[in-house]
Amino acid sequence: MQYNAFRSEMDQVSRLGFGAMGLGGSFGTHDEKELIHSVLNCLEQGVNFIDTARAYGDSERILGKALKEWTGEKPFIASKVQSLGPGSIGWGTHIPVESAYPAGWLRQCTELSLETLGVDVIDLMQLHQYWPQWDQKDYWMEELLRLKEEGKIRYIGISIPDQRHDIALSIVQSGKIDAVQTVFNIFDPLPLDCLIPFCEEHNVAFLARCVMDEGGLAGFLTEHTQFADSDYRKTYFDYVPRRMYIERVERLLKFIPAYADNLAELALKFVLHHPAVTTALVSMHVPAYANQNIAALDKAPLPDEIFDELRKYHRWVRNFYDTKFWI
Template sequence: MQYNRFGRLGTQVSRLGFGAMGLGGSFGSYGDKELVRSVLHSLERGVNFIDTARNYGESERILGLALKEWTGDKPFVASKIQSKGPGNLGWGQPIPVESAYPEGWLRESAEISLRMLGVETIDLMQLHQYWPQWDRVDYWMDELLRLKEEGKIRGIGISLPDQRHDIALSLAQSGKIDSVQTVFHIFDPLALDCLVPICQENDVAVIARCILDEGGLTGFLRADTVFGEGDFRQAYFDYLPREIYIERVRKLQEAFVPRYADSVAELAIRFALQHPGITAAISSMHVTRYADENIAAASRGPLPDDVFEEIRRHYRWVRNYYETKYWA
């Protein structure tokens, strides 16, 4: 396992992180024992960066159970403040910060996270949604800074709502935050154009998420794939006819598998970890087999530079599948 310094916080974190959205049932239903085992298994394999959120159903509670059982070095735990806006309000388009995070709500949400996780300090607390219009208002940052002064959180970050990487540029340059979490994968490498270099210049950590594009870059998707009850991907891959997505993945397979990677999933993971400006890349590892496969892929090391550049330049296919969720 490779490790990186997490920006100005200085902690060494695994470059491959445990994305804990799957602990909350977003990708199917699993039992608590199975999910706890997936966390412990990943920690045993060297993963020490875990990203969860209040919005992820039972994720924090289950992660708390795993942390209670874990006897090794404390992992770096990141969570996110739950937006108070109902439904999808404020995710697809901006709403006032007073609606998303009214005064006092950041503390209330953080306190719930601390209880659920069973920890005294959360290493990184992120806003689960952020819009640059909010920078005109100070109270939300003041609340986070007070939590930091009290030792309840160590660092402050933001998670971008979707592929619009540019909305974080001014805050990344402000010196007020420690990290930015953003969508980043083979089909959408645009964060490398501006966001990642600016974060590097300002010692702001970058957390890459959706590195397998919600599983699409594993090659699992078929025309007749059916998603189970509660799986949020029920509409995700139907933004366009599925055949278009499947064909894009097939072209990747033909061009790079097995010459440079054993699978498209391995190719996607190694691509996500290639650039030094990506501090950590998170993937759902709520099933131990997924953890083993992802860790094995990461251990293969970087792709040849010319292959990475070819993928970055010629296989990008930027689209906002979240629009099916915001504006069905």
């Protein structure tokens, strides 16, 4: 396992992080004991960064059960405050911060997360929804800083709603946050243009999510793949004709096996190529896939020229979240 400093050398976090959205059933139903085992399996192999959220169904509760069984060194736990509002309100378009996080809600949500996880402190607490207009109000940051002073959280971060990476540039430069989480993958390398360099310059941790583009970049998708109504990906891949998505993925096969054993490994190598990417968050609730991803970190990195080729000629910037936020 490879490790990076999270803000300081005191906190060494694994470059591969356990994305815990799958623990809450977003990507299909799994037995709870199997999910607990999936967490322990990754911890045993050196994964020590786990990212969950209040909005991920039973994720925090199941993670809390796994942590009770874990006898090794405490992992770095990140969670997110659930924003208020029905459905997708505030995700596709800006809403006032008072609507998403009214006074007192950040504390209430954080204390509920602490109780559910069964821990005394959450290492990184993130806003699950963020808009730069909110920087004009101070109360929500002050509330997080008080939680930090009380020892209930250690670091403060934001999670960007979708692929609008530029909305985080001002707050990254402000020095007010410790981490930013956003979409970053082969199809969407835009954070490399500004956000990642800004994070590197200001010593802000960069957390990459959707590394596999909800699994699409791993090559599992076919024209006949079906998703349950409860599956987060139900409408995700049909933002464009599915054949178009599959053809884009098939273009990546030219790099297999010369530079990666499989597409998932290629996707992971691409995201981790830049040293300022602190952690790549991947759903690892299925041990077989998790083991494959963990093994990828021991493989040779992508040559610079292959990384550049992927970045320049395989980018496909589109917002698949539109099907959830606008339609």
